[in-house]
Amino acid sequence: MSASGKTRVPGRDALRDSVLGDDLVFLLARANALTLAAANAALAEHGLKARSYSVLALAADGARPTQRELAEFLHLDPSQVVALVDGLEQRQLVERRTDPADRRANVLVATDAGRDLFARAQQAARAVELGxxxxVTPEEHERLAGLLRLLAFPD
Amino acid sequence: MSASGKTRVPGRDALRDSVLGDDLVFLLARANALTLAAANAALAEHGLKARSYSVLALAADGARPTQRELAEFLHLDPSQVVALVDGLEQRQLVERRTDPADRRANVLVATDAGRDLFARAQQAARAVELGxxxxVTPEEHERLAGLLRLLAFPD
DNA sequence: CATGGACCGTTGAAAATGTCAATCATTGGT
DNA sequence: ACCAATGATTGACATTTTCAACGGTCCATG
Structure with a gap:
């Protein structure tokens, strides 16, 4: 062989060096897909997926979010939140409490079991993220999170 | 008022400061959703979405990818690639050529019209990305791309 | 050179997600 | 007291994802 010590499959990495290799939207999509798959695999043993994990997380740390807020924050349709909360509530991980300040709204609160499960699932989630x-250095890790926050929450 | 000059809606940003605010998988998902929506909106005037744009991009820069390679690279099921290519081929933006080296495989090549459209769409895509x-500084922009590449292509 | 297992693209169906409109109960402004 | 706006819910519909099966082609064996 000629040039360098690269271990590249011919067809495959010609694509990686193509125009898309610099395309942020594409990189984001692919990174998200892989990352999501890894997270779902790790959360499966706790009976969760990334979605239900997120809802449980927000319920578990006492933010007392309404379903509307959940929908906005997770970028979901309110009807999807209904299904997600239904699932968690049936497993007694979470409770719907009507917001005393606005009786149309449901506030989400985690049960003890919910907090327990979340604690365990969070460890798995963190392990995946570190893996x-x-x-990458912790500094770069944090820098990535910061830049993603900019994209995820454009104020 | 009391503490700081923050302009935060009470309910909304309590969530942003929750556990999920540091969760890479969540940030990635949300950043991806927003980014994808922006890209799709910008590509719509060219009759493309992020998916078809990606396929067209790979066909247009002469990498001559097979559909299998496309599927792997774009993290899609081969059957989805069929539909995507069907659409582009019907619009005469792309051609299927059976790979002379392996007559099972189709190689994708952009037509002149395809390259033209891609050139225009690419400008729109770049504008979105810059927007x-x-x-963020160009250095940070590039750093983000680099870190995402790490996640998107874990070798 | 014949054969069989593996691979490519294609099809079709099933499951999961995303999107939307309509409804009921409640709220808050006028 | 009224009425437009809002939160949750339901049900319908479109889109996307995932999977299994198939015909055509390749290639490593015998």
Missing amino acids: LLAT | LLAT
């Missing part, structure tokens, strides 16, 4: 970024 | 990261 994904194992090759 | 999304307008508040």
